[in-house]
Amino acid sequence: MSAIPASPHMLPDALRDSLRAALAQVNTLVLGKAHEVRLAFVALLSDGHLLIEDLPGLGKTTLAHALAATLGLGFQRVQFTSDLLPSDILGVSIFDARSRAFEFHPGPVFANVLLADEINRAPPRTQSALLEAMAEHQVTVDGTTHALPRPFFVIATQNPVDLAGTYPLPDSQLDRFLLRLNLGYPGEEAERALLAGSDRRQLISRSSAVLGEEDVLRLRAAVEGVHASEALVAYIQTLLARSRRHAGVRVGLSPRAGIALLRASRAYALLLGRNHVLPEDVQALFGAVASHRLVADADAGDDTTLAKAILHSVPVD
Helix, strand or coil: CCCCCCCCCCCCHHHHHHHHHHHHHHHHHCCCCHHHHHHHHHHHHCCCCEEEECCCCCCHHHHHHHHHHHHCCCEEEEECCCCCCHHHHHEEEEEECCCCEEEEEECCCCCCEEEEECHHHCCHHHHHHHHHHHHHCEEEECCEEEECCCCCEEEEEECCCCCCCCCCCCHHHHCCCCEEECCCCCCHHHHHHHHHCCCHHHHHHCCCCCCCHHHHHHHHHHHHCCECCHHHHHHHHHHHHHHHHCCCEEECCCHHHHHHHHHHHHHHHHHCCCCECCHHHHHHHHHHHHHHHCEECCCCCCHHHHHHHHHHCCCCC
16 A cells, blocks of 8 residues: 555645655555565655665665655765765865865755665775764764755665675664665566666656655655654564564564654554554554664574564553
8 A cells, every 4th residue: 555545634635645646656666565665765755764674676776766766855875885085975074275264065965865885895984974964963074063954865775795895884883774675576467567668867867856855754754743652652562572572583673663663653554645644554664673772692593584573472451
């Protein structure tokens, strides 16, 4: 379900219609991934950042470009490589002989939407250059702090860490991403449509912006007004506590992970036309919010499987 049900008491009609149209447009550009597209919008509306991880050729960059084209925000793309420097992202101060002073030249991070393509092909020092930007919406260069535009949204893609030429993202960097998505192979019908249809890049280049800067800020404000009951908050807290003592988990979920899960659940409920959060919203998001934040024992299997096991071990009262 990609449409936004009517809910006049939550959003103005025009804004609700624009959000519905934005979802529909991205789904025409990224075929057969309606759930993943909805989660990408959750990251945007939650004032978070999005990490898209999968094998090459499965549509990671296509989803990022489709989102950027649809949002109508200032957009920059950085291709992460082994020789990329922090200054290539943040900017640099250059001495101006005429004014006899250093002048700051902002880097591509000074955009509403930054696509960090193949982020794990850059060394850790360069990866960490984004930490302050993602957490504080500002960057500090040569002791001077510069505010970033609002909204500010990082969409990062990465290849699986077992591929050649990749550097694992440190835990502190992973924690800055609200959600991690895995696209997977398309279904048979979607793949046939991809093979027979127009080139995705051409379709994206012809797409028009559906949302804008003010729209995104208004939608984020609406997310904050979505109600979460005491019982719902208690359910999230129980999930956090269970993650810290679940078999195979070396480091469980932090309070910040719980705040991220609640914020994302509010956005998910808004996208489904509700002004209150249900346990089903939390369950739909738990894997995408929690799996990349869990630190598993060496023999415990992958983090996605662990996240599912934790979710299934906590009943809904």
